Amino acid sequence: MLTNYFTTAMRAFKKDSQHFLLNVFGLSVGLGAAIIVALFTQYEFSYDRQQPDAERVYRVAQDFAKLGMGIVPYTQYRNVALSLKHSQVEDAFALTWFGSAKTDVKYQGQGYKLTEVFGATPNIEHFINMNTLAGDLKAALSTPDSLALIEFEALRIFGNVNVIGQMLSHESGQFTIRAVFADLPENTHFAFKSLAYKEHDPAEVYDLSNAVYIKLTEQADVKAFEKLFDEQSIAHPTMGKMPLSLVPLVDLHFTAKSKAEFKIGGDKQNVMICVGLSALLILIASFNFINMTVAQSTKRAKEVGVRKALGATRTQLVVQFLSESVLMSLLATVIACSLVELVLPSFNALVGRELALDYGSSNAIVIVLMAVLVGVVAGLYPALFISSFSAKRVLSGDLLHGSTATLVRKCLLVLQASISIALIISTVVMNQQLAYLQSLPLGYETKGRLVVSGVSAEHVYTKETSVLLNKLNNIEGVRQTTVLGYFPTEPPLFGTEMIWPNGEKSIDAIPITGSGFNVVQGLGLKLLAGRDFSPEFSGDWMSEASDLNIRHVGAIVTQSVAKRAGFSNVADIIGKTISDPSPQFATDMKVVGVVADVIIGNGQTELIYLCGYPNLTAFYVMMTIDMQNLPTIEQQVVQLIGEHTHSFEPKVDLLVDSYRAVYRDDERISQVVSISTYLAIFLSMLGTFGLAAFSVLRRQKEVAVRKVLGASVLSIVNLLAKEFLLLVTLGIVFAFPVSYWFIADWLTNFNHTVEQSLWVYLGAAGFVGAITWLTVASLGFKAASTRPSLILRYE
Amino acid sequence: MISLNNLTRVYRASDVETTALKSINLTVKEGEFIAIMGPSGCGKSTLLSILGMLDSPSSGCYQFNGDDISDYSEAKLAQLRKTSIGFVFQSFNLIDELTVYENVELPLQYLKISKKQRKDRVEAILRRMAIDHRADHLPQQLSGGQQQRVAVARALVINPKLILADEPTGNLDSKNGEAVMNMLRALNQAGTTVIMVTHAEKEGNYADRLVRLLDGQIMVDKASQTIDTTEVA
Numbered sequence A: 001m002l003t004n005y006f007t008t009a010m011r012a013f014k015k016d017s018q019h020f021l022l023n024v025f026g027l028s029v030g031l032g033a034a035i036i037v038a039l040f041t042q043y044e045f046s047y048d049r050q051q052p053d054a055e056r057v058y059r060v061a062q063d064f065a066k067l068g069m070g071i072v073p074y075t076q077y078r079n080v081a082l083s084l085k086h087s088q089v090e091d092a093f094a095l096t097w098f099g100s101a102k103t104d105v106k107y108q109g110q111g112y113k114l115t116e117v118f119g120a121t122p123n124i125e126h127f128i129n130m131n132t133l134a135g136d137l138k139a140a141l142s143t144p145d146s147l148a149l150i151e152f153e154a155l156r157i158f159g160n161v162n163v164i165g166q167m168l169s170h171e172s173g174q175f176t177i178r179a180v181f182a183d184l185p186e187n188t189h190f191a192f193k194s195l196a197y198k199e200h201d202p203a204e205v206y207d208l209s210n211a212v213y214i215k216l217t218e219q220a221d222v223k224a225f226e227k228l229f230d231e232q233s234i235a236h237p238t239m240g241k242m243p244l245s246l247v248p249l250v251d252l253h254f255t256a257k258s259k260a261e262f263k264i265g266g267d268k269q270n271v272m273i274c275v276g277l278s279a280l281l282i283l284i285a286s287f288n289f290i291n292m293t294v295a296q297s298t299k300r301a302k303e304v305g306v307r308k309a310l311g312a313t314r315t316q317l318v319v320q321f322l323s324e325s326v327l328m329s330l331l332a333t334v335i336a337c338s339l340v341e342l343v344l345p346s347f348n349a350l351v352g353r354e355l356a357l358d359y360g361s362s363n364a365i366v367i368v369l370m371a372v373l374v375g376v377v378a379g380l381y382p383a384l385f386i387s388s389f390s391a392k393r394v395l396s397g398d399l400l401h402g403s404t405a406t407l408v409r410k411c412l413l414v415l416q417a418s419i420s421i422a423l424i425i426s427t428v429v430m431n432q433q434l435a436y437l438q439s440l441p442l443g444y445e446t447k448g449r450l451v452v453s454g455v456s457a458e459h460v461y462t463k464e465t466s467v468l469l470n471k472l473n474n475i476e477g478v479r480q481t482t483v484l485g486y487f488p489t490e491p492p493l494f495g496t497e498m499i500w501p502n503g504e505k506s507i508d509a510i511p512i513t514g515s516g517f518n519v520v521q522g523l524g525l526k527l528l529a530g531r532d533f534s535p536e537f538s539g540d541w542m543s544e545a546s547d548l549n550i551r552h553v554g555a556i557v558t559q560s561v562a563k564r565a566g567f568s569n570v571a572d573i574i575g576k577t578i579s580d581p582s583p584q585f586a587t588d589m590k591v592v593g594v595v596a597d598v599i600i601g602n603g604q605t606e607l608i609y610l611c612g613y614p615n616l617t618a619f620y621v622m623m624t625i626d627m628q629n630l631p632t633i634e635q636q637v638v639q640l641i642g643e644h645t646h647s648f649e650p651k652v653d654l655l656v657d658s659y660r661a662v663y664r665d666d667e668r669i670s671q672v673v674s675i676s677t678y679l680a681i682f683l684s685m686l687g688t689f690g691l692a693a694f695s696v697l698r699r700q701k702e703v704a705v706r707k708v709l710g711a712s713v714l715s716i717v718n719l720l721a722k723e724f725l726l727l728v729t730l731g732i733v734f735a736f737p738v739s740y741w742f743i744a745d746w747l748t749n750f751n752h753t754v755e756q757s758l759w760v761y762l763g764a765a766g767f768v769g770a771i772t773w774l775t776v777a778s779l780g781f782k783a784a785s786t787r788p789s790l791i792l793r794y795e
Numbered sequence B: 001m002i003s004l005n006n007l008t009r010v011y012r013a014s015d016v017e018t019t020a021l022k023s024i025n026l027t028v029k030e031g032e033f034i035a036i037m038g039p040s041g042c043g044k045s046t047l048l049s050i051l052g053m054l055d056s057p058s059s060g061c062y063q064f065n066g067d068d069i070s071d072y073s074e075a076k077l078a079q080l081r082k083t084s085i086g087f088v089f090q091s092f093n094l095i096d097e098l099t100v101y102e103n104v105e106l107p108l109q110y111l112k113i114s115k116k117q118r119k120d121r122v123e124a125i126l127r128r129m130a131i132d133h134r135a136d137h138l139p140q141q142l143s144g145g146q147q148q149r150v151a152v153a154r155a156l157v158i159n160p161k162l163i164l165a166d167e168p169t170g171n172l173d174s175k176n177g178e179a180v181m182n183m184l185r186a187l188n189q190a191g192t193t194v195i196m197v198t199h200a201e202k203e204g205n206y207a208d209r210l211v212r213l214l215d216g217q218i219m220v221d222k223a224s225q226t227i228d229t230t231e232v233a
């Protein structure tokens, strides 16, 4: 019987190949999108699940709110020892910033910069699924002056991985390579490239550079332990007590948002948007399938009648038509898989992941199940509908004219139209919002600015202009240089509580940064009152502690800071002193200038620039340059830095690029929405085309008669299109409120937002209307141009 | 074999009511050959499809082999249909997507008969209908007469007790029509009950008994030999 169903299905497909192809192709696109998104979702949720006992591992987070840094994954090493005292803790592991002191290394005279170097406790393999390619990882992490290199770095420096025992020399000695490990997979939040031996001192209390991971026993009560752990933690000698909490390892990818993370995590909201969009695409494709199958069903009416007369029950017929749609859906899946293979590389580039379709894994089963599910869901209504045909009417030669489920078809078309309209509106508003964000006055210039990261303070951050800074300044095409204590697009990590000139205390930490002379000019800040830092004023550069251990420094504050200090007329703060009372770092800051607010990251506006303040050991050199000289400037910068600082391969960025990167995540999601929108419109039009073809065929005779009676081609086309345009209009009624609500919700993610404007809504509606008209017209025009005699003769 | 008692069929389409059959009483004995005649729209096809259990009466009672089938489930009706009734239609109603062989095989598949047996029976019946050389053709590749022979073969392949034919010769020329009539006649003589709707008086003569319908009611029910041409006019 199944072969009989199969032959009937295949021959029916063949007979009506246009609709068959439209149907299969539509389903393929929908399924393809769904497969990609399923892979993406699966990948996003796979982060760190490969680590040993991943579900029992937690990372310690420390709340640095007092310093204006939020929750940060770093703490003191002694917390490792502290946690191990608890019976609920099975093991603890620390990953420690190594600093940049020894990371500029030389091999056979050639300089290299080792990036992302960490120290780690030797029990790393209890926490991270490491694949050691050569040597002994544990030995490397427990022997002084040892280094374990990631495969990538080993290949970069040595060209192969068999480098155990090789030496890399740095400024104050040399490293012995004792292990080489495979590159870390993409789906982990860990991102170290080299691991160096690091002596950990459990008695050390100042150092907050340890990421601490704790593995609890299987019976452990996490909440209870977390509370106890936090209570027992000891206050930092200068920063006081900062609350500790535990974050599950497997959640880090989505939940860890700190700027200090090893790498940028994922966004659950974005994943959900992707899932929603692919569900919409499948829905539209299924609607097409339902619509076209039902519209075409009269063609199968005779078969249904005959089969019923021959003793087929309704159930048998439903099964038959369901297996047909499942067959179609399976076929569509095969095509979808090829589409996925084609598109996946571009999608990977878009989302910055390495997704792959692996037919050997459970992927294949999931995909087949999905195909069957879509086939059954999309096929159920048509199957029930077709199998309900009355055998009597069909068989007594009484051709089926009555209802072909027009109501259902119309509803589905309305839904499709509203989805298309809503998606267009969302795309346009999202793009408007992103363009708006990027056009906001930043308070500083990004154009023609080059930033060199990580130049050690002693070489550039000095009161007297250093040799290196002078040389950098003299490169042809460089107009100005200044030194900064933060990267202009990333919020400074450092802040402190202040006492305002009126003696009041600031309620929370105010971000501060060190800066060199002429920072207003170098960053292109907008001066509202006072002046720039200048070597002409000897009091600007920070003086070492003299009287009562208080340091003195010139300060430039942003407008918001001045307001916060209680100066509604910002010029009045000039000459006043803001002070940092903390015993170790007591500082008097004399305000010399006020600048317009600067927008950093997601909108932070308060900042105090302090001339010569040593908040870092390595600083950023900002260079204002002539863009046409960029290549030679970059080359000379690298060369000069190498010569003067023994720091190799410095990181050099165009500020414009870094600024764009801030919005990359939002840009990506807006791109995904745009692509889905195109697909949705395309699929909807595919459906409209199929139905229009059917409707034109049905009204062929009417068209012919009207033509004989003298109707123009255009009036006939409009007559045919009217039915569809009416449905689009109805779609608008649903689309407008729903999109308005969704977009308003999305916009709450931002501090500064665009207004939702009426023309976007009208434009989207008009666009869908126009495309619908064109689709129908392309068919209607042909029908209306056929000589009526050709059609009427057949009657 | 069949007994209809005060049977009525009313169609309700939105607000229009059509009474297609009104208080029909009819008894059919095994081995009979009945012709149903009447003007267009008088309810012939409706009566036939009720007899074939493709449609159910609005009221009244239908007994088949002594059982009242009004409360039979759909599955049970389908079961009865596929084991005992063969249909022949005016418009042949062959499935266009299946070959001649597959069309004839179809009822046997619904009866879950083994493949080997199906092959034997289909080939035998096609030979009997002299259409075996066209077994692999699709219906559209055959002439009307050939298609109707295939349809008859499909009706006969299950060895039905009852054959229902709705204007079986309506789309055929007189020569082919006659051949189909002779076939039905021969079947009847072999013991199968035949009920046939027809427009042609001449074909009415093949039957033993003639039932005339008018506006959904039985006007005449008698042995056909006694038909007198004046009545027809």
Ligand SMILES: Nc1ncnc2c1ncn2[C@@H]1O[C@H](COP(=O)(O)OP(=O)(O)OP(=O)(O)O)[C@@H](O)[C@H]1O
Pocket (backbone or CB within 6 Å): A393, A396, B011, B012, B013, B018, B019, B020, B039, B040, B041, B042, B043, B044, B045, B046, B047
């Ligand atoms: N499904 C239906 N819905 C409504 N009315 C119907 C339906 N089927 C049949 N009728 C009506 O019932 C009446 C009898 O129809 P039927 O098809 O039985 O006539 P018929 O005698 O077979 O006619 P013909 O000789 O033209 O085939 C007609 O008036 C017809 O319009």
Ligand SMILES: [Mg+2]
Pocket (backbone or CB within 6 Å): A396, B044, B045, B046
């Ligand atoms: Mg009829």
